[in-house]
Amino acid sequence: MKKASWKGKVIAESDKTVEVEGDFYFPPTSIHQEYFEKSDETSMSPSKGKASYYNIVVDGEKNEAAAWYYAHPKSEAKDIKNYVAFKKGVEIE
Template sequence: MQATINGTVVADAAEPDLITIEGNYYFPPSSLTAELFSDSPTPYNCPWKGDAQYHDVSVDGTTYHDAAWSYPKPYPASFDRVGRDYSGYVAFDKTQVQIG
């Protein structure tokens, strides 16, 4: 499965390697085109997952603000709810990134 912005692949992983949480596909960190990502200062805390890290994604000279997010250090208790450790896995804003 790929995450793309205007045809540029920003993440690519086999579907069994993805984790689905609340309707979002989370891609493993190794599947990202890392040089396109930079950390955003946007703060967010999920009551059951923990502190999120938002990411800006830059493609062809355009930066897509908060186009992705991850949980670098999620609450360990959330692993039971999700079914496995998803630390650092990245999900995408479906209004900016195409998943398919």
Template sequence: MRATIDGVLLADADPQHLITIEGNFYFPPDSLTIGTLQESPTPYVCPWKGRAHYYSVETPHREHRDAAWCYPQPRRSAIETVGHDFTGYVAFDTTRVVIE
């Protein structure tokens, strides 16, 4: 599966390597296109997954603020609930990023 925005490839991974959580596809860190995600200062804490880290994407057309996120240190209980360690996996805002 591929994640793109404004024609820019953000991630590309075999579907079997993705983790689905609450309807979002989380891409493994090694599937990300280097240099496409810029750290965002936006704070967020999920009640069951823990502290999220947001990323913005700058394309030739515009900046897409907080278009992606990950959990750098998800709660152990969240990993157990999901059934997979999703540390560092990145999900994308599907209202702006095309997942296909």
């Protein structure tokens, strides 16, 4: 079972994560929605496609664009469609 946490709160947990290029991607149903808000930020990955981001908000503190996902990944990344990965101090254990 993998858990993602920030500021002492578990924001996602699953035993069905997928590891890609050193990042753990959590199924969309495994994230605790109350800690996530959509971000306007996007980026491009040559191998995965366009990433969209979430801000993580815990106890009024915002971690901007700390989570990302691929709504329409390239075919070689189809296994992580809508799965969520983390950066910016989010701990994975």
